[in-house]
Amino acid sequence: MKPLVFFGAEICRRRKAANLTQECLAEITQFSRSLLGFIERGERTPSRNFAQRCDDALKAGGELVRLWEHATRDASPRWFRGWLDVEQEARALHTWQPLVVPGLLQTEEYARAVIRGEPGISERQVERAVAARMERQEIFTRADPPLFRAVLDEGVLHRPIGGREVMRRQLERLAEAVESPRIGIQIVPLELGMTTGILGGFVIAQLPGSPxxxxxxxATNGHVTNRLEDVEVIQSRYDALRAEAQPRHASIAxxxxxEKLWT
Structure with missing residues (x-):
């Protein structure tokens, strides 16, 4: 049995042993019933936060977290797993992306095209990574979703990742995303020619009661830190980028x- 299928089956077994319906466990853990169903069937890759909340709710004594570590050991790089927990707990996320659409706003097709660009990655690893990225987006369906603000370079809208249809759907997704009062997108026009932040993207997570x-x-491993000096530098760059970006209505335009160019 595949690790993800085994993990899902164990969640289901323990849930039924506790006389809980999917609806009840979803309410306790504050995840959607649909996500729980996907994970119980082994069709989605869970986050560590999901495994921990189910472990607590089902009084598994850490066994579900250990199974999660085994099931997801190649879905996300080890260095990235610490960030996943930060992302799940954040009350606000602010990001700058000069090259690609942020992972939390990517369509499945766009994400697959981006991930396939990793040298030497197998198709199995691609699909698991895509599933993990889609699962991360469940934070927007929570009762208390984080505030998400993204500043993108205009070049992101014109870089042909995955082909015309993939790009059309991705830009359609961006236009739909900003309809949420919790999501904002601003575009830095190419004509500005500015170089602030051009060397790489970043995300700032604001956590309740924590720095x-x-x-x-x-180009290799991303870096996660709450070191005050590093956070201040990144915050300063983000403020500069946001000041140069177009306002909401102009960015949507x-x-x-x-989007029309990709149709």
């Missing part, structure tokens, strides 16, 4: 214009 934490992209 801000940042994730910084790199740029997204819509680019």
């Amino acid at each position: 801000d934490t940042v994730y910084i992209d790199s 740029l997204i819509r214009e680019a």
Whole structure:
């Protein structure tokens, strides 16, 4: 039995032993019933936070977390797993992306095209990584979703990742995302020619009762830190980028214009 299928089956077995319906366990853990169903069938990759909440709810004594570690050992890089916990707990996320759409706003097809660009990655690893990325987006369906603010370089809208249809759907997804009062997107126009932040993307996570934490992209392993000096530098860059970005209505217009070019 595949590790993800075994993990899901164990969740289901323990849930039934506790006389809980999917609806009840979903309410206790504050995840959606649909996500719980997918995971119990082994069709989605759970986060550590999901495994921990189910472990607590079902009084598994850490066994579900241990199974999760085995089941997901190649779904996300080890260095990235610490950030997943930060992302799950954040009350606000602010990101700058000069090259690609942020993972939390990617369509499945776009994510697959991006992940396939990793040298030497197998198709099995691609599919598990795509599933893990889609599962991360469940934070927007929670009762208390985080505030998400993204500043993107205009080049992101025109980089042909995955082909015309993939790009059209991805830009359609961005336009739909900003309809949520919890999600904001601003575009930095190419005509500005600015170089602030051009060397890489980053994310700032604001956590309740804890210092801000940042994730910084790199060509090898991303870097996660809450070191005050690093956070202040990243915050300063983000403020500069946001000041140069177009306001919401103008940014949406740029997204819509680019979407038409991919039709």
